[in-house]
Amino acid sequence: MYDWIVVGGGITGISLSYELQKAGFSVLLIEQHQQLQGGSSLGYGGISYWAGTTLVTQQLCQEGIARQRELSNELEMDTEFRDIDLLLTIEPDADPQEILSQYASCWIAPTLLNAKEACDREPLLNPKGIGGALLFPHGHINLDSFVSAHSQAIQKLGGEIIYTKVDSLLIEGDRLVGVRTEQGEFRSNQVVVCAGAMSRSLLKTSGIRSRIYYTHAEAIDTEPSDLELRAMVMPADTKRYQLEGATTNIDQDSIWDIAGHELLPPSVDAGAIQFCDRRIRFGQLSRVLTDPYAAIDPIQSEATIRKQVSKILPKIAALKGKWRNCLVAFSSDNLPLVGSLKEYENLHLFSGFTSPTVYVPALSRRFAAYVKGQPDDIIPLLSPQRFSQQ
Template sequence: MQKNYDWIVVGAGFTGASVAYELIKKGFAVLLLEQNPKPDNATRYSYGGLAFWSGSTALTRQLCDQGRQRYGILSSELNADIEFRELDLLLTIDRESDPDVVCQSYGHVAQPPRLLSIKEACLLEPLLNPDVISGALTVRHGHIEPEKTAQAFIQAFLRLGGELVISQVLQLNSFQKSITVTTTTGIYKSAKIAVCTGGISRKLLQESGISMQTYFTHAEILETAPTEIKLSTLVMPAKLQRFQLEANSTQNDEFWCNDGNEIETSILDTGAVQFLDGRFRLGQISRILVNPNATVDAKISEHWLRSHLSQILPGLASLPAIYHHCLVAFSKDNLPIIGSIAEHENIYIFSGFSNPLVFIPPLAQRFANSISGHDDEIIHQLSPNRLKKNVEI
């Protein structure tokens, strides 16, 4: 006999795990679907950074504050060590840029980073090459182990009676009062569904006849085994190219409607983070390819990444590492897309995060509260309907 659920959550990465946990806390019968026994997604290859300091509008500042509060109790609530900590973020400024101008560009954020001289930057991060920078910025930055955190959400979800099935979703079929989800192993029925599949959300919805303005980059990193080399900070460039790449790629949505189209633009924001067990993640290349299954030449990418890393952090450039590739979702206006989809009111999307690890826990909680009957203005503001109306928040 087929079991009916109140909610099916598709995708057991950080987003889906958080949403499923918050929904089951509210007493809903929830099924969590994930296509891979060990997810190979943006959670798996994330830096794990928590930019609580970076809110630049009333909305994003509020979410950053709520994210900080949520992480303060999350390990205790989930009964798991998520390796939550604070460390120094070091934002490198290249030799051609004026440090004062770069510093001023951060003046709109809640906690602007502090400008460092070359000498001060190298004292803070001894692995840094002083010859290729004109200075750096620094600010305290939160950090977690993202895989452990997602698993902590999943285990808490299972303890509360949730169900997890490993099966690839093929199609969603929406009816007036229910939805069926066809997977590689069976068909599941639910009153509502939350699509939390990050970079593949657009394709999954398209295959079900639903158009949605959600996008993705192909992100590429290197990951090392634990090593005795110690990085004192989390290093990233002060002038991130990724956000401009994303903005440029969404000028014409029709271009994204054909997998055969390819935008050849790619950028490299050279950075590094070290986890508590000594592993490094080094990256990141961001590439716009409309086909989510497009192949990327790993050897060329790795050479490009290592050559730039040898300039900024030469002590890390030759470390043995494994190349990884995943999809990273984003939206047209850099705000999350959360809520029911027009003409498919029992299908919800939860995607498009520019500051995902900070925003997801408080927004998953707000989402579950709103579904339970507590009206939430922030959830309204993040509705997919804003994209059709072209409303600015």
Template sequence: MSVTLPARADVVIVGGGIIGCSIAYHLTKLGIRDVVLLERRQLTCGTTWHAAGLIGQLRASRNMTELAKYTSELLYELERETGQSTGFKQNGSVSVALNEERFHEMKRGASMAKMFGLSVDVIGPAEIKAKYPLLSLDGVVGGVFLPKDGQANPVDVTQAYAKGARMGGARVVEGIEVERILLEGGRAVGVVTEQGELRADTVVLAAGMWSRTLGKAAGVSLPLHAAEHFYIVTEGIAAVPRDLPVLRVPDECAYYKEDAGKMLVGAFEPVAKPWGMKGIPKDFAFDSLPPDMDHFEPILERAIGRLPILADAGIQTWFNGPESFTPDDRYLLGETAEVRDLFVACGFNSIGIQSSGGVGKVLAEWIRDRHPPMDLADVDVRRMQPFQSNAGYLRDRTTETLGLLYAMHWPFYQVTSARGARRSPFHDRLVAAGACMGEMSGWERPNWFGAPASTPAYAYSWQRQNWFANTAAECLAVRDRVALFDQASFAKFLVEGADALALLDRVSANRIDVAAGRVVYTQWLNARGGIEADLTITRLAETRFLVVTSGSAQTRDRAWLQGQVPDGARVTITDITSGLPMLGLMGPRSRELMGRLTGQDMGNDAFPFATSREVEIGYATVRASRITYVGELGWELYVPAEFAVHVFDRIVAAGAEFGLGHAGYHAMNACRMEKAYRHWGHDIGGEDDPVAAGLGFAVAWDKPGGFVGRDALLRRREQGTPTRRLVQFRLADDRPSLHHEEPVWRDGVIVGSTTSGMYGHRIGASLGMGYVHNPDGVTAEWLASGRFEIEVAWERHEAVAQLKPFYDPAGARIRG
């Protein structure tokens, strides 16, 4: 039956899987009813129909957990509202550890779950057996039980979303293929289908595996790649209880689900099989891929050992179906950096069913308000770099990312696939000096340096890892002598033009109208006062500015700034990251070394803190900025790429006299923790304002013209002492390691959680940072009057809490 499409809609959604249907449903709940969802074949025909349907709630952060919790809460209501069954049952889940390191990881997760308000129990082998009597306890150390987890039927849930959307006024149209996204003036204004154009104010791309191709045609980078995903379904087994919880045995890469007396056994194997390297066929619908018994057999053999009842069970289905994965195993959500009014929701890495309700809700609100309703930086599509859509890169990375879902989530883990994509000019020299390279947004960066003649490599653990002493030596070089950091991965934008100052002064919370040659530390805020970026701006000349931000925020921060440019403004923004690598020269002897290198007076009077100017090193002209992220006297050196190695060699040669050492990013992280320097994406983000984050010193409250977010900040300041503050923690016992999302207790009550953590080698303590709450205000007196503990893996550890940094709180070393 032919369908006539309308000429326009408020929102058009491309893709009729569970995510697209959830978005349509939630848009109508917000009163946005002029919605058209287009599915090329039939609803669920891509990936949704063959998903396992596991509904877990605990994720790696509070907001991601909130989205999953909302999904499980919604499914009962959705069934009552629409009359369409969802197949949801809240039978709980058991995760089993086969070694102490895995059990430690699970207990850390259980502590997080408790803090997030989830029901959770840490259980031993006997309790595991009671909950899952079919399980062999061979090698079982312990586990975690989440009673509110469950399972659902993905097809039924999708149909319920679709029915609810139709009831709310949306049109859900099957059998209409979208050929391309319609663009005008850098905005998405509709789609082109086989029936012609359908114009819309907003376009949502939720086309699963096909999203990358549709995005690429619109000039949008969507890094995702399909991989084969295997499971079996047995024939009915009379002895299988019908109330079994979902079972996960990640050390054996397997999950188990009882369904109507049958057992589904699936896997996330360490070496996966990418699929669709030549593109996803347009006619692929309700299809499966050829089974690969040799590939799945090792998983099945271990599964039979773990569930002996499987040994005599007949196998009804050997299933192999494709699912899409992203380079970091987190999905892609939000408005794209390249095209305005184009939103995406794709790359769900096998958690699309459990994410569907929360994702539909927050994306619908994002579309309505044109800003996210909560901090969604973890999944924001703008975190990705354009090169990550490279087909070869995605193919190689996907072999690893599928398996990482069930691999140990070690702290400081470094991916092993698709490495070497982005290298600084100093790379080979750093490797020769003993660097153990890590990866960040494709950049190869020195995380730590091994001893001479060693082969530096990670030995992962939840305790102190094998590089602990190496990083300690690097931190002491920073404290006592001078150290060299490769900071080439930091993103750099040149902003210039007659309106450059007006733009940056309005976007920045701090005052940017300073003399040329000054460096300003500032935040960019949203209209609600939340922190969108944390960076420095150097005024180079009257109409030229250098913006420096973290490498991971390269795409996001440029898109944010570009989105603030008024129509007709005389300003250009150029990404010069590749052409201007940066070195950090940090430590008390950096002044002597800089004097030797430049032949200039580098003293306080001649070169004050936050000053930037050009100097000569060797045959090169280098911009030297006296600023630091490690809390010591030091300079950031911006070197034109063609001179980079020459300058590096001159520094190393001259530095021997001053005890110059190399230092990596683990040392930088340790030093910044001691100084309580915030890290965007961990300690500060879109829901955190400068007052709560302790960054009020970087706010120019009364600068002429104000700034974006000023009104919201003033309202918060008028409310008096903040009830939520970012606080520094020091454990009394220096052995436990803090990372993030550990619960913070005060006098026996959870009052917050950590945002980041690291061992501080300059002061010899395990440190953390995190937000705490008090209805009567978080003050130094309140912190001092309570007994603080931080929970690590189900155990509490005494801590000291304070507002000031633990190292050099007055900042004397920086300005010395």
């Protein structure tokens, strides 16, 4: 019998498992894949700590970046944390001042650059493909290294990790007592689901509805390149966020449980990041498909990504690379779902993070302290039950 079973070993589950184990609980982390497969596997690893627009999100941004800066030393393994420039490119026909105004409420204000200034910062940018850029201070980690470092630390503290698929929640009478997996049943006092986009379907097997949604994200990974991308590049007008905001109407929530629907046309946010080992990841194409296992044509997708990225970063778009895809979870109000579900008080959700690299480390530590009895003014605000009146 464990104190906690954590379902899902991506950035959310691995971070929360570590903090729970460090807080003195006995933890079993169950992850289906030994190699990252979900949203953590294809993320850029950027830490947008500048982006908080409310007192709550600004507080979490401050805590999140502070936590990321100290984790390599604490975990005794390098997460490849570094400070880098973030350049949010502005389309040639867009009004720079109007774009700038969209970021007016951010915790850290951006610097508006014209096209020449942006290209001075990042020479791989195409000066004819942009009308300028917003410059932000940014953090960056390697998500694989982040997960590996936490995995090692969890086990050093006595926590357990097994790789198997969780088929369903284990319910006896009116009580949740653990989970049922391909390797058998595992029992615990508390269960927390950190399965990202797959959290919705896992909970649904037990008749539990959750306001978790997902996009199919696609990008291209290259081998180590002689090109040097100095900054992380993304568009200032991020289409994925607009797409997410248009797909979570409560009146249409049930359509997410019916496979085969494409709720909106796909969109591409042209950008790229280079990792410390000189590999480059560029994309990103997003689709809103209600089937998490939907078949996608990689040849067509790759061509679409390359066409859009070539307008901004032509040399990068020409690099050979491997098309990859995953699911990216989000909630209907852009805040994560953290806390117990109304159906069972010992069943918790820790998912729906739009900005996991900044929010997850802070909220993992807060959550572990909260369930140990320490009052918290933020965790209750993120409860999945906040949607129960809608």
